[in-house]
Amino acid sequence: MAYTISDACVSCGACLDSCPVDAIKEGNPYTIEDTCIDCGSCEDTCPAGAISAG
Template sequence: MVFKVIEDECIACGACVPSCPVDAISEKDDGKAVIDASKCNSCGDCVDICPVDCIKEEKGCC
């Protein structure tokens, strides 16, 4: 399981970026977060820290 930022809900606060122990989260030019799925270890730390609950489990196809 990996996590995804719901871009329309992200308020660009940056709280999730330092919470990621594997540096899978970065900020785009507009300040909104993006998660690199290839680096995400599914720890969920970002989910716990997000003040607007915009980080969700990315659903697989199967």
């Protein structure tokens, strides 16, 4: 399952701090790289609800 970040991303950084493998990269919106291990911690911490499993 791949996670994606929508345009609802407010670039707050919560997901950056929660990712155990540093798979999230800054941008507008942030992006999730292939190194993602599908743990879901980013989705759980996103206050904007911008991250979802695809």
